[in-house]
Amino acid sequence: MTDILPPDEIAADTIAEESLQASERDVPGLGLAVGSRAKRLLRSILIAIPLIALVVWTVTPFLVTLSISFKDKVEVFSDPSLIPANPSLNAYTDVLASDSFTTSFTNSVVVGVGTTVLTILLAVPAAYAFARFRFRGRHLLLLFTLLPRLTPSIGLMIPIYRIAIATNMLDKRITLIIVYTAMLLPLGVWLLVGFFQAIPRDIEEAANVDGASLWGRLRHIVVPLAAPAMITVGVLAFREAWNEFTLVLVLVNSPGNRTLPFELYKLQGVEGIADYPIEAAFTVLTIVPFILFYTFVEKHVVAGLISGSGK
Amino acid sequence: MTTTAPQPKGNFKPKRNGRWWQRKEPPRQENNAIIGERKSTPYLFSAPAILLVAGLLGFPVLWGVWQSFYRRPRLGAPPERVGIENYSDMFSSDAFWDSLNKTAVFVSGSLIVGMVLGLFFAFALFRVVGRLRFLRAVTIGPYIVSNVAAAVMFRILFNAQFGTMNQVIEWLPFVDSGPRWLADPFWAMVTVIFTQVWTDLPLVILLLLGGLMTIDNAHLDAALVDGASGWNRARHVTIPLLAPQILISVVWLSYSTLTGLGVVLALTGGGPLKATQTMAMEMYTVAFRNLEFNQGLAIATFVLVLNALLTLAYIRIGRRYDYDA
Structure with missing residues (x-):
């Protein structure tokens, strides 16, 4: 389906198109201009409706949760409006004062930062090797990219749980860091390989001639040039650690080691009647730190994702 | 991906035992992108990532498949092979x-x-x-x-x-x-x-x-x-x-x-x-x-x-x- 038209017809079409544009431009007259303005208005409305739908689809759950989080436990049922009649921060102060939030927040930060650092530390050299060297095992890269698809967490839950018991690694934050790093490494390496290959070899060879060592080149050429990709990988790793739920559910027992998603999951079951404002406030407080962190680097992440998915 | 470098023509056969000006080697592009790296470098660089992924994604899943042919008769008892x-x-x-x-x-x-x-x-x-x-x-x-x-x-x-x-x-x-x-x-x-x-x-x-x-x-x-x-x-x-x-x-x-x-x-x-x-x-x-x-x-x-x-x-x-x- 790539060649729809033979070349000579394309040439004919470009001429036709040019004449079409010319004829459009040349037509004066008030009636036509108004018509085209109405048409343009209709057109922009037709474009706007799906975009508004997209915003509504994405934002409504956030807005509703935000609204509930500012209400009182009883008000949730009595005051159905989106904007609370008398908003209060009680739910937030309650959540922020609770041990369960502060502990799990700390754990999430520790696990998140640990995963990010470890992922970058391991992914950069591996990606550099895959991108720059021809060596036995280079074809492992393909397997590397496919492995995560073949090993979803549903297949990992039981084995990793049993292995963690056998090796006495259950209920430790370091276990979470290592597991999440392993889950993110294939994607991270793959993204970085593409980026490293785009760095011209000549720069490095010139530096090599000038006497730069391997470490010197990595530090002063490769890493600075690949910084956007590394930030992308870092954010993706942090997101994985921050949001992952099913593995932390089985790898952690004691309340002191839970991460935020696990704690939020537990929060729903503990009280007999659901305290919606508390749940909502907790949810908002798990999302907002990441949004702050994310808006800071959003540009890099989306660019990285698009270039990754477009491949 | 890298395209294959053009094959060296003529007298590029490496002579290992000649004098230094006779040791002509084909362009190294094929083997190493950057001239003068040790052969072990790529292995050392990629080993940690490969081992971690193999050990924590590949191995557990295979182990799980293997264990699905076993069963514990009672909770806490050692698993026995039960086939399918x-x-x-x-x-x-x-x-x-x-x-x-x-x-x-x-x-x-x-x-x-x-x-x-x-x-x-x-x-x-x-x-x-x-x-x-x-x-x-x-x-x-x-x-x-x-x-x-x-x-x-x-x-x-x-x-x-x-x-x-x-x-x-x-x-x-x-x-x-x-x-x-x-x-x-x-x-x-x-x-x-x-x-x-x-x-x-x-x-x-x-x-x-x-x-x-x-x-x-x-x-x-x-x-x-x-x-x-x-x-x-x-x-x-x-x-x-x-x-x-x-x-x-x-x-x-x-x-x-x-x-x-x-x-x-x-x-x-x-x-x-x-x-x-x-x-x-x-x-x-x-x-x-x-x-x-x-x-x-x-x-x-x-x-x-x-x-x-x-x-x-x-x-x-x-x-x-x-x-x-």
């Missing part, structure tokens, strides 16, 4: 077939909703791509939310008493009261599907948008000049050219829903009346609630095999469209 007994038990249990049905509904429902919405939003975004940057941030929104947080948000949104969904529905004429979403077996599945699609849609949209952006404008212009209407242009030009991204999205959504546990577990826990008990939920229940780990591994292996078939489809799509899968 776990599998025959699984195939003869009603709960398993029930969960297979639920999974089929869950996956196909998510595919339909996800692809329709994904294409709709991707086409809409394509019109304004690069102009409205805040829309990009909005699109990504659900991607940064954990499954549990999404579940809490949708439980509030779909709450039968104060949820916004029912407020909107009850505001419509001819409708007295909205469904009791999460308490009703049918509507609970609908809610789970929408929640799952909500969390997965950002990647689908980005994937499709990336595909749209690579389509050569010449094709569309040609169709435009030929007088094709907007719908016909989409139907006969854009959609066929977008086929690889559509297929990849379908495979990815199937993967995500087939193996997804987080949303279902956090939103309904398989209920009400096991109405949303997918295979992933069934595996979790059997293993971590009934503590029959080896039986759970049989279910997990079954899902892994289905998923491997999906991955095969993914690779074939990649080959067919010369796509770097």
Whole structure:
């Protein structure tokens, strides 16, 4: 389906198109201009409706949760409006004062930062090797990219749980860091390989001639040039650690080691009647730190994702 | 990927025992990109990552498959080899077939909703791509939310008493009261599907948008000049050219829903009346609630095999469209 038209017809079409544009431009007259303005208005409305739908689809759950989080436990049922009649921060102060939030927040930060650092530390050299060297095992890269698809967490839950018991690694934050790093490494390496290959070899060879060592080149050429990709990988790793739920559910027992998603999951079951404002406030407080962190680097992440998915 | 360097011509055969000015070697481009690196460097560089991934993704899954042929006679007793007994038990249990049905509904429902919405939003975004940057941030929104947080948000949104969904529905004429979403077996599945699609849609949209952006404008212009209407242009030009991204999205959504546990577990826990008990939920229940780990591994292996078939489809799509899968 790539060649729809033979070349000579394309040439004919470009001429036709040019004449079409010319004829459009040349037509004066008030009636036509108004018509085209109405048409343009209709057109922009037709474009706007799906975009508004997209915003509504994405934002409504956030807005509703935000609204509930500012209400009182009883008000949730009595005051159905989106904007609370008398908003209060009680739910937030309650959540922020609770041990369960502060502990799990700390754990999430520790696990998140640990995963990010470890992922970058391991992914950069591996990606550099895959991108720059021809060596036995280079074809492992393909397997590397496919492995995560073949090993979803549903297949990992039981084995990793049993292995963690056998090796006495259950209920430790370091276990979470290592597991999440392993889950993110294939994607991270793959993204970085593409980026490293785009760095011209000549720069490095010139530096090599000038006497730069391997470490010197990595530090002063490769890493600075690949910084956007590394930030992308870092954010993706942090997101994985921050949001992952099913593995932390089985790898952690004691309340002191839970991460935020696990704690939020537990929060729903503990009280007999659901305290919606508390749940909502907790949810908002798990999302907002990441949004702050994310808006800071959003540009890099989306660019990285698009270039990754477009491949 | 790197193209093969031109083969050295003439007297480039390496002479190892000659004097130094005689030791001509072929250009090293083939072996090492940068001249003068040790042979061990790439191995040392890639070993930690490869070992970690192999040890924590590859090995556990294989170990799990192997363990699915074992069983503990009692809790705490050493496992015994039982052959395919776990599998025959699984195939003869009603709960398993029930969960297979639920999974089929869950996956196909998510595919339909996800692809329709994904294409709709991707086409809409394509019109304004690069102009409205805040829309990009909005699109990504659900991607940064954990499954549990999404579940809490949708439980509030779909709450039968104060949820916004029912407020909107009850505001419509001819409708007295909205469904009791999460308490009703049918509507609970609908809610789970929408929640799952909500969390997965950002990647689908980005994937499709990336595909749209690579389509050569010449094709569309040609169709435009030929007088094709907007719908016909989409139907006969854009959609066929977008086929690889559509297929990849379908495979990815199937993967995500087939193996997804987080949303279902956090939103309904398989209920009400096991109405949303997918295979992933069934595996979790059997293993971590009934503590029959080896039986759970049989279910997990079954899902892994289905998923491997999906991955095969993914690779074939990649080959067919010369796509770097």
